[in-house]
Amino acid sequence: MSDKNRSQWDLGRFIKTLSYFEVIPFLNCIQKLIQGRPQDTKSRPNGEKSVGVILVAGATGGLGKRVVGRLVKRGYQVRCLVRDIDKARSILGNDVDLVVADITKPETLNTLVMANIQAVICCTAVRVQPVEGDTANREKYYQGIKFYQPEIVGDTPENVEYQGVKNLVAAAATYLPAANAKLIFDFTHPSAELKNIWGALDDVVMGGVSSSNIQLTENTAVFAGNVSTANSGGFASVRTKNFDPPFNLSGYAGVELRVKGDGQRYKIFLRPDVTWDGLGYSYSFDTVANTWINVRIPFGELTPVFRAKTVKDAPPLDASRISSFQLMLSKFEYDGALNPKFTPGGFSLQIESIKAYNGKTAPQFVLVSSAGVTRPGRPGINLDEEPPAVRLNDQLGGILTWKLKGEDSLRASGIPYTIIRPCALTEEPGGQEVIFEQGDNIRGKISREDVAEICVQALEQSKVHHVTFEVKATENKVNSLNWEILFSDLQPDR
Numbered sequence: 001m002s003d004k005n006r007s008q009w010d011l012g013r014f015i016k017t018l019s020y021f022e023v024i025p026f027l028n029c030i031q032k033l034i035q036g037r038p039q040d041t042k043s044r045p046n047g048e049k050s051v052g053v054i055l056v057a058g059a060t061g062g063l064g065k066r067v068v069g070r071l072v073k074r075g076y077q078v079r080c081l082v083r084d085i086d087k088a089r090s091i092l093g094n095d096v097d098l099v100v101a102d103i104t105k106p107e108t109l110n111t112l113v114m115a116n117i118q119a120v121i122c123c124t125a126v127r128v129q130p131v132e133g134d135t136a137n138r139e140k141y142y143q144g145i146k147f148y149q150p151e152i153v154g155d156t157p158e159n160v161e162y163q164g165v166k167n168l169v170a171a172a173a174t175y176l177p178a179a180n181a182k183l184i185f186d187f188t189h190p191s192a193e194l195k196n197i198w199g200a201l202d203d204v205v206m207g208g209v210s211s212s213n214i215q216l217t218e219n220t221a222v223f224a225g226n227v228s229t230a231n232s233g234g235f236a237s238v239r240t241k242n243f244d245p246p247f248n249l250s251g252y253a254g255v256e257l258r259v260k261g262d263g264q265r266y267k268i269f270l271r272p273d274v275t276w277d278g279l280g281y282s283y284s285f286d287t288v289a290n291t292w293i294n295v296r297i298p299f300g301e302l303t304p305v306f307r308a309k310t311v312k313d314a315p316p317l318d319a320s321r322i323s324s325f326q327l328m329l330s331k332f333e334y335d336g337a338l339n340p341k342f343t344p345g346g347f348s349l350q351i352e353s354i355k356a357y358n359g360k361t362a363p364q365f366v367l368v369s370s371a372g373v374t375r376p377g378r379p380g381i382n383l384d385e386e387p388p389a390v391r392l393n394d395q396l397g398g399i400l401t402w403k404l405k406g407e408d409s410l411r412a413s414g415i416p417y418t419i420i421r422p423c424a425l426t427e428e429p430g431g432q433e434v435i436f437e438q439g440d441n442i443r444g445k446i447s448r449e450d451v452a453e454i455c456v457q458a459l460e461q462s463k464v465h466h467v468t469f470e471v472k473a474t475e476n477k478v479n480s481l482n483w484e485i486l487f488s489d490l491q492p493d494r
Contacts, residue, residue, distance in 0.1 A: 008209070052118025052183045054459070057081045057103055057168055060091045063368060063425065064123035066452035068092055071121075074456065081113060103164035104155060109171035115189030118182075120172045121366045121455050126160045126399065127153040150388065150396065157402040165406035169365065169413045176364050179416050182252060182356040185325075187221035200225075201239045201326070208233020212329075220260075223327055224348040234331035234344070240324045242274040250320035251462065253358035254298040260350040261287025265341040269326035270302065272318045280305055280326070281317045284333060286341060287349065296357065308332050325354065362462040363418040365410060366455050371421045371470045373404040374440045387424055387443060407468065411493060416465035418458040422451045423472040432473035436486050444472030461487045468493050 054071055058064040059080035071078045072095050079097040082088035088098050101108040103124060131149045177183045185194065195216050202210045202225070210233050212225025225236045249255070257268065264287060269280040281302035285295045304314035308330070327349065331342045375381050376393040383391050393400045410417050423444040430449025435442070450473055458464075464487040 052186075053077050053079045053097075053116045055079050055081060055114070055117045055120045055172075056123065057120065058123035058125065059096075060084075060088050061123055061125065062427070063448045063451055063455075065091055066448055067121055067123055067455050068096060070452055070456045072096060079113075079117070103168045104159045106167040106171065109167060111175075111189065114171050114175040116183070116186040117172065117175050118177070119364045119366070119459055120168065120176075121368075121459070122165060122168060123368050123455070124160060124164060124168075125368075126155060126157050126397075128396065128399075129153055150392065152397050152399070157397040157399040161399065161402040162405040162409070165367065166409040169410050169415065172365060173413050173415055176415060177355060178357070179361045179364065180357070180359050181256075182249065182359055183353065184247065184255070184356060185221075185351075185354040187216060187351055187353060188219050190216040190221070197240045198238050199241070200237070202236045203231075203233035206233060207231050208235070210234065210236045212236035212238065214238040219352075221351045222348060223351065224346070226346050227329055227331070227342075227344050229331060229344050234342075235328055236347070237326055237328035237330075239269075239326040242323045244274075244323075246272075246320075247322040248320045249299075249322055249356045249359075250318075251359045252299075252319065252356035254296060254301075254356070256297070256355045256357045257285070257295040258292065258352040258354075259287060259295060260290065260292045262348050263287055263289035263341065264329060264343060264347060265339050266349055267326075267328040267330060268297065269305075269324075269328065270317060270322050271324045271326070272321045274323050278306070279311060279314060282334075284339075292352070303334060305334060308334055310334050327351070360462040361416050361465055362460075363416050363458055363465045365413075365415045365417045366458045367407065367410050367417065367419045368451065368455065369403050369407050369419055369421045369468075370400060371423045371440060371442060371472075373400045373407065373421065376400055385443075411466075417467075418461075418465065419468040420451065420454055420458065421468065421470040422446050423470065425451065431477055433476040433478045434471055434473050434481065434486070436469050436471055436490060438469050438491060440470055442470050442472055446471060446473040457483045458487070463488065464490055466492045 054076050056064055056068050056071070056078060059068050060082055068078055068080060079099060080088060080092060081101050081103070082098050083100065083102055085098050085100055092098070099113045101113045103109070128150045131151045198214045200213050202208065202212055204210070208228065208231045210225065210227045212223065215222045215224070223238050227234060227236050265284055266287060267282050267284050269282050271278065271280045282305045283297045283302050285297070287293065299317050299319050302317050304311040329342070329347050331339055331344070333339050370389065372387060372390045375386060375390045389396065389400055407419050410419065421440065423442065423446050425448050426445050428447040430447035430453070432447065432450060434446065434450055434454070451471070454471060461483070467490045469490050
């Protein structure tokens with residue numbers, strides 16, 4: 001092609017592309033200085049924890065705020081269900097997403113609250129405090145040092161411990177992904193982080209003039225633009241920034257896309273390392289014009305490629321290290337063959353979600369209940385030996401009875417769950433050795449700090465679900481605990 005027949009190449013867009021993906025860090029710094037923006041000091045997106053949301057109910061309570069703090073510290077994306085947003089912000093700070101809702105009012109558990117959730121941790125509980133005038137030093141009550149006559153303040157145990165938990169479980173069952181699936185990208189309710197992950201990568205990097213972008217709307221992402229074959233070009237794509245650490249999808253069979261296209265054939269790439277122009281693993285899929293379809297892509301059917309040429313001696317994809325994803329429309333298939341369903345010009349591909357499928361089942365709902373819930377009315381129980389909540393169950397509105405009914409609503413839901421029954425909660429620092437038991441017979445105490453850690457650890461135990469256990473602390477301080485062994489000794493509920 002002669003120079004006069006070549007289309008005008010856009011140097012500015014070329015530099016912008018390299019800058020966005022930080023191919024040449026120097027360019028990235030220069031562009032930000034020119035545009036008058038401060039340099040972004042955030043780390044790259046975390047492939048394991050930054051996409052799916054962990055919803056925490058009861059987030060402003062003594063236990064809930066500790067759970068939130070641990071999740072944030074570990075890099076999870078956290079959404080807190082609260083009733084008073086100003087109070088919650090003063091307690092939880094500015095690093096978490098707050099949504100106003102009330103578990104006793106199911107109509108408030110809407111899409112704004114529940115969308116894009118990967119798991120739920122429920123720390124809600126009725127308020128119990130010493131009877132007014134019983135003591136001037138209520139801190140002793142909360143420390144578990146001395147018992148003072150308690151009373152329920154506010155809503156009833158039936159509404160909070162049973163009906164509220166039941167409402168939250170029913171809402172979660174509607175929004176949680178399949179038990180053996182991992183939600184990677186949910187475009188039906190895009191987060192701020194998700195909006196900053198994807199960027200255009202077109203044939204401008206090879207001298208072409210095609211252009212595209214990805215627009216995140218309220219319910220979907222739209223990959224659209226114009227593909228031109230001028231200047232020997234012919235592809236448009238969108239790609240994520242590199243994830244650090246990468247996604248670990250080693251326990252899954254492949255990825256599944258929910259898309260609506262225009263009848264053309266597209267490609268998806270999974271890249272196992274952070275190299276800009278390195279090896280990718282590709283799969284071509286056909287779309288049906290104006291029709292939503294699910295596209296399942298087994299890892300074993302991905303084709304290793306480098307610049308649209310197959311790499312014969314490449315190893316299979318290492319699914320434990322997925323550093324980036326890419327969607328592409330190209331006139332080429334592989335090794336010079338043409339895409340038989342390609343048409344130059346405008347195109348559009350809508351995407352609702354990208355998931356990993358057929359993986360291990362992990363807990364999706366962690367419920368904090370209480371030791372002693374099965375003891376009121378149990379034959380052979382000596383009330384004189386039981387903690388106050390068991391002795392005073394009737395006077396406290398049947399608090400333990402309603403907690404047990406709340407547990408049962410979760411067991412009946414089909415959601416993979418972990419139910420934690422702590423003994424008496426204290427405000428002690430934590431870091432103690434803990435004992436897990438089953439059967440609801442143990443007595444003792446445990447710090448809220450330690451229970452918060454157990455809640456977060458439960459989410460990460462892919463081999464342990466549909467279990468209920470009690471927990472107490474010993475007097476022994478420990479530097480670390482082998483959580484895998486502790487959880488692996490638990491037996492599933494019958």
